[in-house]
Each structure stands twice: as C-alpha cells, then as structure tokens.
Amino acid sequence: MGGEVRFVHAADLHLGAPFKGVAAEDERVRHALVEAPYRALVAIVELCVREQVDFLVVSGDLYNSAERPVRPQLALADAARTLDEAGIRMFVVHGNHDPASDARVLVGLPGNVHVFAHDRVERVTFERDGEVVCALYGRSFGKREVKENLAAGFAREGDDAIAIGVLHANVGGRRGYDDYAPCSLADLAAAGMDYWALGHVHEPGVVSETPLAVYAGAPQGLDPTQTGERGCYLVSVEPGHAEAAFVPLSGVVWDARSVDVSDLATLDAVEDRVLEACAEVSRTRGRPAIVRVTLTGRGEVHASLAGPEPHTTVLPRLRERAMEWEPWVWLDSLVDRTAPAVDLDSVRSGTDLSSDIVRIADELMASPDDARRLASELFQPLRAKLRQANLDLDPAADAVALVERARDLVLDLVLAEEGK
C-alpha cells in the first residue's frame, strides 16, 4: 500500500427534496430550484471527471426521503454511470433521510458504486494498478433514527497506508440538527482515520484538523436558513497528511439581508435601499440568488410599511426588477420588523389611551406566561384549525414578540388616525 489518493467528498444531496419556506411565484425561480440539487450532482460529477479523482464519497442523505422518488434514483444512476465511464468509483453511506432499511430501489446502480453496510462498519479497499492504495471505512444508517454512536465502531486496521472514514453523524451535538449517530471529536480521533468524510450538517466546514474531519455540507441550500455558498470538498490524502479544499457548486444561493430603514421616510426610499441590497447579493454571489430581506429600525417609514402597499406593490416591483439582472435575484420575502417612530417612554408616562396600551403591553411582555396564556386563549380556534390541517404552527409560540408587534401596530394606527 502507498501513494496519494484524490477524491471528492460530498454529502446531503437530498435529491427530491421539496424546497421549504419559499413562495417562488416566478417560473424561472421554481425551475431553477427544482433543478438545483440535480445540477449540483451533475457539477460534482463534472468536478470528479475534470479533476480525474480516484473516487467520489457521498456521506449520506443522497435522497431526501426514504421513499426515494424515481427522478432522484434516475439522476443518481446517471451520475454513477458517467463516473463509471470515467473509471471513477463511488462510495456511499445512507443517512437518516434515506436509511438503508427503507430503500425502495426502482433504478439499479452500476457496479462502480459501493454502498456501505448498515449493520457494521465495513472496510473497502481502493486499488490502483492492482495495488491497494487506501481503505475506506463506512457504515450506513439502517433506520431513520439512529441514536447509537456509530463512530465508536470505526477502527483503522494496522496495515492501511491511508484510511478514510465515511459517516453520517452529528459530531459534537450540533444544534439545529437531529442528534443522530451522536459522537464526539474524541471518538473520531480514536478511530485513527486520516480523513473523516462526514455528512448530516448542511453547512460545509472543517470539524477537526487532526484528524481532518470535514462536513461537506449540502451542495445546494434547501431552504432560506441555508444561506451562503454550498458545494463539496476536493480532498487529497497521502500517508500522514490530508488536505481538503472547498469547491462551491450550488446553482442557486440563499441569502438573508437585514436592511435598516430607520432613516427613511418613504416607501420609494425603502424600495431603493432594498434594491441596493439585492444588487449587492447579485454582484457578490455571482449566481442566481434567493434573498430574504428584513427591514429593521424605528422610524417614520414604519407606518407606511404596516399597510398593504409593501406587499401588493413594492415587493412585486422589486421582484420584477431584480429578476431582470444577470444573475437574477429572487426577493423571497420582505419582512417588516420596523418599529413606529414614537418615544415609548414618553407615551408610557402619559395618562391617555395610548399610555394604557403601552403599559398593558409592558405588563404582558414582562410576564411571558401571561402573554402566552392570553395568546393561547385568543388563538384557540385558529390553533385548532391549524392542527386539523396538520400544520405544525403555534401562533402563540413567541407571544412576547407578538405583543410587542401588536402594541406597535395599535400605536401605528393611532398615530395614523391622529395624522388625518
């Protein structure tokens, strides 16, 4: 055994995943989003062929769901065939989204694809010119919820010149992700691998330098929270040394911007500022982007933003203009988190109705339980309706914030009435 291996490390393709949290009304955007995961897969394959790597490693969640629709299976089979034609092998583990036990194989994969077993850590060797160059250790998820520390079962065999671990797991209890196959950096270090090809966490990043453990991240962001560049890693490992370089691949980038409009007085000015923010996204990202803009600040324009115009007129106009750019930008939403331009302390100290409102709101915000109780009571019929529709939405979840916004809304209207 000896020599260097070069491979591409990808994970969390989530083929067939529906995009969440986006109301893509434009056909171009919908099409781009639907195609984006598949294009990312094609881009990964092209990278492998272009770089003439030894193999491709995919660390779980190839499919978004256990039911594995047809198109994702066809896409993966096509990708594998292309790699096969280029003499590139493919090593795969299943993750929580596509556990091996639920596999519904509609389209067969070619012989260059190796899927690691789910009942044990499997060791597979990679040979070049009849000589073993490295060993890959991997274990798939057998079911969706794996609470077992799978990393603990990895152990390098003594004569491996290069050892690579392939695992779908939550290392170090990363928040925001299901705590499946939980393990620690120490577990990883103990296995003696030269490189850990990790999956499960969608943000790409290096978890550990020694041993080099990397989350490839999803090659394509799947919802508005998955902002920023996404792609895969181009890895080269030789005995005693490993390097990984991130290669951005996503066809569509998600982005979120916060725009302070406290100094603005008109919706036109807000529109211009939002447009500037979108233009900057287009400029800096250099590829189609979906952007959420949150308007912040306490100022004069708050009252105008509270009306229907921002959504009926401003947002469509902004979308239309930003979609004319190359690369285009889809303004997914324009969230108003501005506050009225009133001196709350001054209002609070008064003796009129406004002061009563502010003080009542203060009392509720100071007592979140009361606020939640009030909201729960108030929203009971709506909650029932939402539950009936299997919608996991609790309107009373952040009652304090709602009270604050309700207070601002009432003050807005009072101020508007006074302005008449």
Added chain:
Amino acid sequence: MRLKRIEAVRFGALEDFTLDGLSDTLTVVHGPNEAGKSTLIALVRSVVYGYRTPSHRDAYIPASGSRLARLIFEDDTGRWAVERRDGTKGGTAVVSALEGPDRPDLLAEISRGVNEEAYRVVFGFGLDEMAKIEEARRDQDSIAGALYSASAGLRVNPDAVRKVLAERRDKLFLSTGDREISKLIKALKETRGRIQEARALGERYEHDRARLGQLENEYAQLDGEVKEAHDAVVRLSSDHQQAVSALERAQQLAKDAENASQERSKLVAEAASIEVDQGVLGAADVIETLLHQRPQAAQAAADAERHRERARAARADFEQSCSSLGLSQDVVRSVAVDGPLAAAVDGALEDIARLESGLEALRREQARAEAEVERADAEHRRALEPLGLGESVTHHDLDRELAEMDAGEQTAAPAGSRDRLLAIAVAVLGAFVFFAGGLWLQETVSLIAGPVLVVLGLLAFAKDLRAGRGAGSGPEAARRRRLLLDARDKLQRYEVARAEAERAKAYVASAETTLVTRREILANALENGGLPRDLDARAASRLLDAIRVAQAHDAEARKAQDEADRVAAVAQAFVEEVRAAAKTAGFESPIDSFQDAASALAVLEKRLHDARERMERVHAIEARIKELDARLDEMRRLREEAEAEARAVFERYERAYASADGLRSLLEEAQRAERALVARREEVAAERSRLEERLRSIASDEQAAEAHFEEAGLVEQIEGSVEQYAVAALGVKLLEMARERYERERQPDVIKAAERIFRDVTGDRYQRVVAPLDAGRIEVLDERAASKDTAKLSKGTAEALYLALRLGLVSRLDGVGPGLPMLIDDVLANFDAERLEGAVKAIAELATKRQVVYFTCHDAIAGMLTEAGPEGTVRVDLPGRI
C-alpha cells in the same frame, strides 16, 4: 374661542338672517315655533362639518340659490369668519381673519376630537337626539368611542382603530367563516392531495415499468408478425399480379397474331395486282440522262432563236444607215473609217476651229483700235481750239511756243526785286526820322520829312509790284502754258492710237489667209478618201461617225448569225438522242423538232415515274410481309412463355387457389390479417406511449415538484397570515383591555358628574347613575337604591338623565372641541317645574365652562335660564316665524 355670530345668507328657510351678540357664557334664544331654531343648530353643524347632500333629509336646500352660511368666532387674539360655500363633498369652508392673524386651520382646532355624529349627539341636539347618547353606548359605535377618547385626551377614536384592526383580523380568520387562512388551508389540502397523487404515481413506477417491458415485447412480437403478414401480402400480391399479367399478355399476343396474319394476306394480294412498265424501266438510264440534259438543250434552242433574231435586226439597221447616208452598202463597207482619213478629218476639225476663233479675236481687236483712234482725234481737236491753233499743227509747233514762254520769264525776275528793296528802305528811313527827329528830338522837319519819306517808299513799292505781274510771268501766260501742255499731250495720244489701229488691221489680214489654206488641205483629204470634197470639217466628221455606226450593224448581223448556227446544232443533237430513247421505250410518235423531243421526253418521264412507284410499292409490300412473318413467330414464342409463367405461378399454390380468382381471394384474406395485426400494434404503441409519458413525468418529478412548491408557498403564506392574524388579534385585545381600563379607572368621573346633575334635576329622587362596563345600558338607582334602566323611566326622567349625561360629559371635555358651543334645542319642554329648575341650574353651571346657546319657544324657560345664567348671559328674542 367663542361663537359670536351666526349668519345665514341662504340656508333652508333662512335667508339673510343673522343671530348676533352671542354670549361667551349662555345665550338664550327665544322665538316661536318655526322661528328657525333647529335650522340654526343645523347651520352651525353644517358650517363646521359640511353640508348634507341635497338628497338628505337635513340638506336645508334654500328656495333659490346655493347654500351659503357663515360663523364668526372670536378670542383674545382676534375675530375670524368661517364661511362654507355650497359644493361637492360638503362644500368648501373658507376661514378669513376679520381681526388678528390668519388661522387657516381654525375649523380643525375648533372641532378637535369631535366628529360630526358626536357633535350631533352631544353638542348640538334637540329632543330627537336625546336618547341617542345611550344608544350610542349600547351600539359601541364611534360616538361613544369618540366621547371616551375625547374625554381621555385622545384625538383619535379608539373604536375606529379597533374597527380597523378587527376587520384586518377577521379578514384573515374567523372560526365560522371562510376567510383567508381557511382558504389557504383548503388550497394546502388540495396541494397535498396532489403530492400524494404524485407519490402514488411513483409507487406505480415499478409496475408501470414492468408493464412497459411487456408492451415492448408485445410490440416487438407484433411488429414481427406484421412484417411477416406484410411480406405474405406482398408476395401474394406480386404472384397474383404476375399471373394475371401473364395471362393477359398471352391473350393479347394471340389477338395480335391474328391481326398480323390477316394483314399479311391482304398485302400478298395487293402485290400481285400491281403491273410494272418494264420497257420504260429498260431505258431509264438514258431517259434520266436526257432529263438531266433537257434544260441545257432547251436553253440552246432558245439561244439559237434569239441569235437569229439579233442578226435580223442588225441587218435591218445597216440597211437603214446606208440608205440615210445615201451611200451604197459596198461604199459604206469600203470606207476606212479608222485610217488616215479619220485622222485628217479630226485634225482639220480642230485646226479650223482654232483658226476661226483666232480670226474672230483679231477682228474684235481691230475694231477696238479704230474706235480709240476716233476718240483720241476728237480730244486733241478740242484741246487745240482754246489755243486758236488749226488741225494741222504738230507737236513740234507746240514745243517751240512753250520754249519761248520759258525764256521770257527768266529775264524779268531779278530787276523787280532790287526796286522793291529800295522802296522799303526809304519807308523805314522816313519812319526813323519821324520817330527819332520828330517825336524824340521834336524836330519839325523831321516830323514832316519822316512821313513824306514813308509815303514815298510805299508808293514805290506798290508800283514795282504791279510792273512784275505783266509780260511772260503773268496769269494769262500761265493759263496758256497749261493749255499748250494739254494739247501737246492729247496730240501725242492720238498719234499712238492711230499707229495701233494700223497694226491690228495687218494681223486680221494674215489670219484670214491661213484659214483658207487649211480648208483646202481638208478638201484634198476627203477627196482622196472617196468622200465629197465640199464637206466642211464638222460635216465630214459626222459622216464618218455615221459610216462607223453602219459598219458596226453589219458586223453585228454577221456575228449573231454565226452564233445562232452554232447553238442550233447542240439542240438538234438532243433531239436525235430523244428520238433514239423513245424508240427504245416503245414510243412511236415522230420526233422532228426540239418541241417534239421535249414532249416525248415528258411522256417518257411520266411513264418512268409511274413504273418506279409501282415497283417501290411492290418492294414495300414484300418487306412488310417479311416483317409480319417475323412478328408472328415472336408473338407465338411470347404467348407460349406467358402461358408458361402463369402456369409456374399457379403451380406454387394448392389446386383450389391455382387460378387468378383463387389467388385474389387468398390475397384478400392475407390483407385482412395484416390490418388486424397493425391495429393491435397501434393499440400497444399508444398504451406504450401513454406509459412512457407517465414514466417520464414520474422520472422528471414535475408534478411532485410543482406541488411541493405550491405547498411551500402556501405554508409560507399561511405562516405570514397567521402571524398577521396574531398581531391584529392581539392588537384588538390590547385596545379592548385599554378601553376597559379606561372605563374602569376614568369613566366614573363622567358618571359622577352626570349623577350629581341628575340628582339635582330630580330633586334627589334618583341618587345614582350606573354604566356597567360589560353592558351597553345605563341604569339609575332611586332613593331606595332600586335599580331602573332607562326603558322603565318616565319620558321626562329619561330625558333628564340624558341631559345630565351630556352635561356631565361636556363638563369633562376641557380640551375637546374647544371652540364648539353647546346648542340645545328646547330639551326642557317635557320637564316638570322641579326638574326644570334643576336642569336650568345645571345648564347655567355648565355655561360657566363652555359656551351654551339654548333655543326655546317657551318664554318661561327663557326667563328662567336668563335669570339663572352666569354673568354675561344674553337673551335674544327672535322676531317671529320664518
């Protein structure tokens, strides 16, 4: 701010009406019914809030013209007129400063916090509006809210805000209604249904793929069967066509052979009937040659005749010429017209002509010289006449006389000169003496002698001059000299002319002699040529020309005759040859002339042509017969082949189908089978296509992707709407809580004020007024603490309560509607004396805080109010009905 005057230019029944002098506190306006009290209250409301539309019950449209009214307000800083002109949307209010600064926003300031409805209920009211204060509260409409907010210092109506928020909330969700969120949830269910469908389609993928495989196999099998069936049909069709074609061909060949045989028989008979002239065919070559020569022979015969005719004509011309010349033919023929004679005649003709011409010129010169002599003679004679000389004088005589005159002149000239110089010297000396001696020296002698000497000198000079002009040098002498010179010249010319004339005469004589000699020479030549000698040159020349012509005619005649003889021989030879050919061909007619020969040859030509045509026809028939024989053999062979071909096809099939009809029925059967297979294959193909489309759709995931997007979009919208609903609902709740707190903590002030007034008005019969927070009604408690709602009160008591509520409320509205007076229209009419007193007292008390104008038609009430009113109370009595 206080209302000081009300002016109605045109408003309802009021026209140019002014209610002036309103008090800052209480003004009691007393007037009879129909005096316009209600109209004035409406006027104030209209100026402040706008005119009602013309269709409204309270529009107060004047009998003529548009509505126009004015209010005059006043405070410590000035006076302002608020005028409202009629127009759309309530008309236009214009504020103009009568005194003090401009206050364009005056109207808003005056009415701040009080909308029109609140004004109608609380500030400007009559009996009709009394109960509305309770109804407003019960209905929780804007009046009550406005009053509460106004009393709380708010410039906005919380009910209006609440209404906006509630509408926003209810638009999003109502537990019993189909609002936005419910609609979105409904749409979401539908979308999820589609996702399920797409998922179900995915579930069928394997089944569909398997079915597709079956269909592919079935299609391939059917495709093979169709191909086989088609091949069978093609083969059968080909065989059937081949057999039918072979049979038809054999049939046609038999028919063609029959026709050819009949034709051959006819041709043989025709050939036997044709006779051919062998005789003429035997002489064919000779005849052909003669026919070839015939044009030349005909030409020779014609030429001979033409030459003969030319010879005859030339001979006639010769004879005619001889006759004209008067010479015999022999003489004419003998004259050598081109020899020496001709040269002599031609030379004489030229010479004589030249000589005659020269003679004529000399004769003309002679005549001219003689005429010159005559003219010169006349002139010299005329020149001699003035000299007095005769005709015999010669030029020597004249020269002598001239010489004499020249000598005389040369002697007289020097003496004359000397004398004239002397005379001049004497005259000059006399002048010197006169001037020097006489004038300068004053010598008298000199004075006399000087002029004498001058006169003597001058006289001598004159005399000398006269003497010089006489003798040989005078004018007469000069004239004669000129005449002499002229005569000598003329004489000399005459003599020269005479000598010229003599010389010309001599020349003429010489020329005449030469001409005569030349003519004699010609005469001798003619005589020697055999021609008369008396012919002049020209006549001789003409005769020679005529003889020359005659001789040419003679030569032409002989030449033409020779030519005629030569070509006639050629024609005759042709005639001989024709004759010989005719004899060979059996043509018996005599042939003596060229015409005979030509006729015979024409006959022979015709016979030869006919004979040849017949021979060609016979040959053509023979060739055709030969061709027909060959065709008959070929057709026989082909028919046998076709029959063999058909038999070969039939032999491939069973006996039952071994015929054209049998093959056709077999073919039709195969075609039916093929059609059935094709139809089945199409069915399979269609199902396969549908299945492929479905599989493609599943593979492309389009339906599911679209539905997922819709789901995501709907969930987003629902989340947004839920959030908006939550905020709006909480906003409503906050408002309600705030109002509740207000009513709980602050309303008692108003109620307490009203309660006190009500107690005073009712003479303590009613102790308390209660307005429960959660109810729209108002209750009163009597002295026994028994609770009564307004429906159970007497009309007077209820009205007293309503008035107390208004007075209590207005008493608390310090900064609300600061410029609005209370305009009360006779609301005390139903009060008994006791309540009246209390009410008057309460109104009077309120008037200390807010301007009150009370309209009444009851003099007693007016009196009570005027009396009870605070300082500054004014009573105005209206004149009468309007």
